[in-house]
Amino acid sequence: MREEELEGLRVRVSRCRRxxxxRTRTQTVFGSGPAFPRLVxxxxxxGAQEDEEGLPFVGAAGKLLTSLLLSAGLRREGVYITNVLKCRPPGNRTPLPEEVEACRPHLEEQLRILGPSLVVSLGRVAASTLLGRPVELSREHGRVLDCRFAGRSFSLFPTYHPxxxxYSGKNRSRLEEDFRRLRELLT
Ligand code: SF4
Structure with a gap:
């Protein structure tokens, strides 16, 4: 059962010290959403609020993400949301390459269980991790790319992090435009 596999992984991640x-986390933030999501x-x-609550995207960026999803015709409850790292970096700094590498098996296993055909990456770190190469979002956002990650193939739609x-009207316009494009892709 997919739900049980996810729960088993969630418990293992909650004990992770890779x-x-x-040392600095309040708790791990595994991910949330249905076991058979429309997309991941x-x-x-x-961030700080996610670390407190144990859920992804619950702060201001999460509220924006919920409204972006609605603009794409998606209910938040219908999608699965997670992060490259399952623990908060102190001060919300950018993840170190060694932290991304250490946490990568968790994301690999999560995506193996979920088996998505479409993944939306939010921000440069997520896109680079999934594609296995440096990504320049200004050139590659809002497009569908072929992605092979941990032996699985799926379509990747890179966009900016909410x-x-x-605090940037320009990035917000780009994000809104990308989610409108996502809506077209899904219909
Ligand atoms: S960030 Fe990932 S690898 Fe590092 S301790 Fe947390 S769960 Fe483990």
Whole structure:
């Protein structure tokens, strides 16, 4: 059963000490959503509020993400949301390459269980991790790319991280445009 596999992985991740971030976390943030989601969204790492609540995208960026999903005709309850890192980096700094590498098996296993055909990456770190190469979002956002990750193939739709749009009107317009495009792709 997919639900049981996800729960087993969630418990293993909650005990993980593969990188130093276990020392500063309140708790791990595994991901949330149905076991058979319409699509999977992958962000960068939990922030302060996510670390407190144990759920991804619950702060201001999460509210924006919920409204972006609605603009794409998607209910938040219908999609699965997770991050590259399952623990919060102190001060919300960018994840270190060794932290991404240490946490990568968790994301690999999560995507193996969920088996999505479409993944939306939020921000540069998520897109680069999934594609296995440096990504310049200004050139590659809002397009469907072929992605092979951990032996699985799926379509990847890279866009900006909602947090980057909170204080930048330009990034917000780009994000809104990308989610309108996503709506077209899904219909
Ligand atoms: S960030 Fe990932 S690898 Fe590091 S301790 Fe947390 S769960 Fe483990």
């Amino acid at each position: 990188c130093g971030l276990w 969204l992958v962000g960068e790492a939990p 947090a980057a749009a909170l």
